[in-house]
Amino acid sequence: MVKPTLEAGALIDGFRLEELIHRGGMSELWRVTRRADDPPMLMKVPLIKEGSDPATIVGFEMEQMIMPRLTGPHVPKFVAAGDFAVQPYIVMERIAGQSLLPRLKELPLPYPEVAALGAKIATALDALHRQHVVHLDIKPSNIVLRPSGEAVLLDYGLSHHAQLPDLMQEEFRVPFGTAPYMSPEQLKGDRTDPRSDQFALGVLLYFFSTGVRPFGEGETLRAMRRRLWRDPEPPRKLKPDYPHWLQEIVLRCLEIEPSWRYPTAAQLAFELGHPDQIKLTQRSERMRRDSFRVVMRRRFNTDLKHTPRKADVTAQLASAPIVAAAIDLGADPSLNEALRVTTRRILATLPAARLACLNVNKVHRLALDTTLDDSGHSKQVDRLVGLRAWAEPLKLDAARFTVHVLEAVDPADAIVDFALANRVDHVLIGARDASLARKLLGSVSAKVAAEASCSVTIVRPPRAD
Amino acid sequence: MRGSTASCPAQIVMLIALFADIHANRQAFSACLDDARARSAQRFVLLGDYVGYGADPEWSVETAMALVADGAQAVRGNHDHAVSEPRESMNVEATVAIEWTRGELGKPARDFLAGLPLTVTDEDRLYVHAEASNPQGYSYVASTADAARSIQATRAQVTFCGHIHRPAVYSLSAAAKMTAFTPVAGVPIPLLPGRRWLIVAGSIGQPRDGNPAASWLMLDTAKREVTFCRTPYDIEAAAAAIRAKGLPSWLAERLSRGL
Numbered sequence: 112m113v114k115p116t117l118e119a120g121a122l123i124d125g126f127r128l129e130e131l132i133h134r135g136g137m138s139e140l141w142r143v144t145r146r147a148d149d150p151p152m153l154m155k156v157p158l159i160k161e162g163s164d165p166a167t168i169v170g171f172e173m174e175q176m177i178m179p180r181l182t183g184p185h186v187p188k189f190v191a192a193g194d195f196a197v198q199p200y201i202v203m204e205r206i207a208g209q210s211l212l213p214r215l216k217e218l219p220l221p222y223p224e225v226a227a228l229g230a231k232i233a234t235a236l237d238a239l240h241r242q243h244v245v246h247l248d249i250k251p252s253n254i255v256l257r258p259s260g261e262a263v264l265l266d267y268g269l270s271h272h273a274q275l276p277d278l279m280q281e282e283f284r285v286p287f288g289t290a291p292y293m294s295p296e297q298l299k300g301d302r303t304d305p306r307s308d309q310f311a312l313g314v315l316l317y318f319f320s321t322g323v324r325p326f327g328e329g330e331t332l333r334a335m336r337r338r339l340w341r342d343p344e345p346p347r348k349l350k351p352d353y354p355h356w357l358q359e360i361v362l363r364c365l366e367i368e369p370s371w372r373y374p375t376a377a378q379l380a381f382e383l384g385h386p387d388q389i390k391l392t393q394r395s396e397r398m399r400r401d402s403f404r405v406v407m408r409r410r411f412n413t414d415l416k417h418t419p420r421k422a423d424v425t426a427q428l429a430s431a432p433i434v435a436a437a438i439d440l441g442a443d444p445s446l447n448e449a450l451r452v453t454t455r456r457i458l459a460t461l462p463a464a465r466l467a468c469l470n471v472n473k474v475h476r477l478a479l480d481t482t483l484d485d486s487g488h489s490k491q492v493d494r495l496v497g498l499r500a501w502a503e504p505l506k507l508d509a510a511r512f513t514v515h516v517l518e519a520v521d522p523a524d525a526i527v528d529f530a531l532a533n534r535v536d537h538v539l540i541g542a543r544d545a546s547l548a549r550k551l552l553g554s555v556s557a558k559v560a561a562e563a564s565c566s567v568t569i570v571r572p573p574r575a576d
Numbered sequence: 577m578r579g580s581t582a583s584c585p586a587q588i589v590m591l592i593a594l595f596a597d598i599h600a601n602r603q604a605f606s607a608c609l610d611d612a613r614a615r616s617a618q619r620f621v622l623l624g625d626y627v628g629y630g631a632d633p634e635w636s637v638e639t640a641m642a643l644v645a646d647g648a649q650a651v652r653g654n655h656d657h658a659v660s661e662p663r664e665s666m667n668v669e670a671t672v673a674i675e676w677t678r679g680e681l682g683k684p685a686r687d688f689l690a691g692l693p694l695t696v697t698d699e700d701r702l703y704v705h706a707e708a709s710n711p712q713g714y715s716y717v718a719s720t721a722d723a724a725r726s727i728q729a730t731r732a733q734v735t736f737c738g739h740i741h742r743p744a745v746y747s748l749s750a751a752a753k754m755t756a757f758t759p760v761a762g763v764p765i766p767l768l769p770g771r772r773w774l775i776v777a778g779s780i781g782q783p784r785d786g787n788p789a790a791s792w793l794m795l796d797t798a799k800r801e802v803t804f805c806r807t808p809y810d811i812e813a814a815a816a817a818i819r820a821k822g823l824p825s826w827l828a829e830r831l832s833r834g835l
Contacts, residue, residue, distance in 0.1 A: 168751075277757070
């Protein structure tokens with residue numbers, strides 16, 4: 112099927128080709144218009160010629176299957192697709208904003224900026240994974256920031272959808288992807304693990320914060336395969352001022368074994384958003400790569416590793432939720448004990464879940480609040496201590512829980528906002544007893560239950576009778 | 577009754593429900609008919625094996641005959657064939673069930689089964705019970721190689737079959753590569769026009785993929801999408817009926833386990 116070359120002004124199914132924006136090896140991108148009230152749109156047209164790479168066709172078929180099913184701010188909105196037999200194309204929303212590609216000139220970026228960017232991309236990955244899709248080609252040119260700040264992920268030609276036939280898997284025995292960003296498991300042909308995207312994001316964060324690619328360009332398959340056993344230079348070796356917390360995150364994303372990375376992209380986003388509470392392991396201190404002996408064991412003692420199981424995107428996300436417990440430190444001890452019992456129950460069934468303990472410091476709308484109490488103590492510190500004391504009997508690993516004191520006029524709003532911003536899956540909150548305070552102030556838990564974007568469990572102490 | 581299909585040109589039929597391997601399971605068959613109608617199915621396609629294993633062969637065949645009289649398309653399965661052909665080889669439970677079935681079906685039902693075609697072609701679709709390369713051989717499609725053999729034996733863009741009682745999706749690309757996929761219930765799969773497809777419906781009356789709910793297909797010809805549907809039904813009643821007829825008890829037990 113030889114296609115005539117497209118020209119500006121041509122009409123395809125009502126779309127007018129206005130301007131050729133990009134011509135790559137596999138496709139052309141056109142700015143198109145249809146009706147006056149349409150948002151800005153792009154048309155992606157695959158370049159399919161006699162003898163062209165079958166990957167071009169299969170990639171485009173995958174994109175035509177996956178894109179219409181994706182929703183939310185982290186993907187370009189799908190508009191229309193053209194029939195393969197006539198003129199294949201995909202029309203989608205044109206995102207105002209540039210990809211991260213031009214930013215390569217500015218590398219390395221300041222650490223806080225890298226962390227903020229990483230959190231946005233991890234949030235977008237979480238949104239994609241929740242729609243059963245592993246992207247498998249995360250790199251600067253496939254990420255655009257909306258003017259409103261959200262990261263948008265482009266190009267689903269190499270993606271895997273857990274609920275649709277994977278046409279790539281069977282068609283090609285060689286791994287497809289972008290060499291510097293490809294995860295070890297992807298190199299071995301596993302296309303089903305959402306944590307592969309975390310690895311690619313780790314490469315991007317490493318590159319953006321040091322100016323150096325952790326695995327080089329890796330153009331040959333032989334060079335690429337080295338990452339199956341060879342860890343990258345620790346960033347702190349390249350940059351002595353590199354923060355421990357950022358090295359902890361970046362090297363954890365780049366772990367060779369997927370199950371040593373973060374359980375979910377949401378948990379990675381959470382860590383990037385709270386650098387002061389990251390558990391610093393030996394990873395954060397490393398100044399040199401793993402020893403020759405370790406590398407040789409990885410390379411030749413392959414029978415130590417269990418055979419990779421087929422990861423299930425959906426099951427994996429469900430097993431690693433972020434749970435937030437809202438604690439009123441002044442509440443009846445029996446209520447806080449009941450909250451602890453419920454929390455323990457949930458964490459015991461889900462070992463990859465993490466816990467955020469919240470307390471709201473109610474501030475007054477008008478009066479000037481002081482952060483110190485009458486005897487000069489910091490209220491903030493007291494509350495953090497109180498939260499840690501509440502969580503202590505749960506005996507959680509430091510990597511599994513964080514404490515947060517939120518300041519707000521309305522406690523319910525603060526909890527709802529925290530849950531939304533941190534992609535919390537489940538809020539646990541105590542019901543205040545039928546006191547005068549509830550009558551006068553209304554129930555915080557009822558408002559949280561009504562307004563939260565996630566599941567909410569309202570906990571009561573056991574009955575006394 | 578035929579007038580309703582005659583006055584309704586094929587092009588505007590968009591939702592087609594496809595049922596395979598009903599196997600005389602009245603409870604499952606009627607639950608799936610209700611479900612398909614509730615989901616606005618406009619036409620039925622029956623992919624064979626109306627009898628065998630289950631306790632209500634007469635009712636199942638009569639229901640299939642009524643559907644065909646109302647415009648449904650139907651093909652013959654190996655159990656349907658075995659009713660009139662004692663030499664058809666089957667496992668021992670199936671053989672016992674068919675021997676009993678012969679004594680249950682009246683002449684109209686037996687004539688209906690004997691008169692069914694092995695394949696039906698409808699536009700760019702082919703309906704067959706087991707696979708298309710040798711329809712009367714009733715081989716299982718258990719691998720991509722089996723699926724490729726079937727696809728290459730037809731000109732149809734999409735072949736629909738049953739027989740193995742486990743849902744599956746196979747496709748053959750323009751570059752002659754096969755893909756295999758175990759579908760997820762309720763998620764529409766686009767039948768991309770650039771490749772050819774073999775869609776294996778699960779079974780209505782005796783699912784064997786570990787999920788005891790009855791399995792069938794809904795094809796949307798306008799969107800070119802197929803959806804695998806699962807319908808729960810009264811398994812206890814179906815199993816009790818099998819036991820009451822003195823059929824092998826394993827045929828009752830396996831229903832609740834989906835194997």
